Ligand code: 4AD
């Protein structure tokens with residue numbers, strides 16, 4: 477007999493069908509009821525064993541975590557919570573999971589504990605749900621761009637440029653670190669390294685995406701991104717996934733429109749296609765809320781998702797944001813860790829969260845930031861001091877998207893590169909595109925795990941990626 481996945485069984489099998497299912501035992505009670513899950517859905521199938529007919533030693537091997545194959549007949553369920561169950565004809569233990577050793581017992585484990593056993597996390601309801609939603613969001617993003625006629629571009633992961641200029645790149649080298657060759661000036665002689673130059677893991681694929689957009693018009697990347705920023709927060713990973721569309725003949729307003737449309741599309745896609753998993757995750761959150769003070773409660777996930785999908789994002793300039801913040805209660809009462817005194821200050825996450833969660837109570841797009849707190853490639857405004865940047869801030873998350881119109885004027889870009897001391901031999905090709913058929917163009921980067929945080933309602937970015945990389949942690 478051919479195995480049927482539990483999701484297919486629950487959708488289309490009928491009472492009376494003979495079925496073969498395979499999966500992992502979630503619970504086994506009263507020596508009779510097996511709750512089996514194979515990861516195809518959050519829902520288990522219940523299999524009922526007629527104890528009389530079975531070998532007692534084999535029955536003892538049915539424990540939480542064990543893998544089993546079960547054949548039987550689908551019957552109407554007597555119990556609550558499911559419409560059908562399997563009356564077991566036979567079962568075979570595929571792999572034991574000894575209860576004295578198996579770390580996942582049928583009780584609630586903390587997310588912190590589960591991180592320590594990330595190799596087993598896909599066996600839990602919560603992580604399986606997160607991983608299924610993660611897949612759906614990956615698919616939604618590709619579908620969104622494909623339907624619009626964008627081309628997916630694979631940009632290099634090893635690069636010789638620090639495009640964001642933040643100095644947060646992981647170096648890539650084949651040097652023996654105990655014996656690094658030096659040149660005559662007693663500096664590291666990268667000429668002898670694998671690539672003959674200093675290289676690192678990419679902090680963005682943007683610069684190469686721009687090259688592709690200046691030929692294909694509309695492209696996007698979706699790849700891993702590496703940042704050696706030493707921030708141990710619930711929002712930062714050292715290895716995360718980023719989606720970076722890049723569009724020729726588009727200005728920063730088109731850029732904001734595209735970003736807002738994409739985010740709403742993804743959220744609607746999840747609402748439509750991940751209902752069971754979101755319902756499970758929501759129940760978890762609401763249960764946790766019960767033991768939290770009012771101010772810390774997550775609230776209903778579906779309400780939040782529907783609200784963001786159904787309302788226009790607020791759009792303000794950096795200058796307007798500074799005015800609001802300067803006159804805000806927490807600023808006047810010096811409740812902010814970083815009090816906003818003047819124009820030009822970088823916005824910290826406390827300010828971003830105030831704007832989104834307290835002031836506007838909806839996603840906010842902030843544009844036209846001071847040039848000197850943003851990357852070199854952003855297009856300078858006529859005022860000579862702000863750039864056509866745009867950041868999208870989300871409730872509970874902070875910055876979810878960062879992007880801009882790009883500086884397409886050769887002379888202005890050259891000036892900025894020189895002013896910021898960016899080595900010409902690492903960006904000459906980028907500058908070159910401004911010499912040959914340059915056009916206005918724009919793009920942005922969406923942090924995929926930050927989108928995942930919002931859609932699943934999870935509180936820590938380590939819990940929305942299968943194997944998180946963070947400072948002092950690269951296990952599994
Ligand atoms: O704002 P960022 O640094 O922008 C760029 O990298 C541009 N090159 C994008 C572009 O215009 N094509 O990063 C973009 C997004 C952030 O808004 C955030 O969502 C996410 O990437 N991000 C991180 N996510 C997880 N961990 C980190 N350490 C992140 N750093 C940025």
Ligand code: MG
Nearest residue numbers: 867875877878
């Ligand atoms: Mg940013």
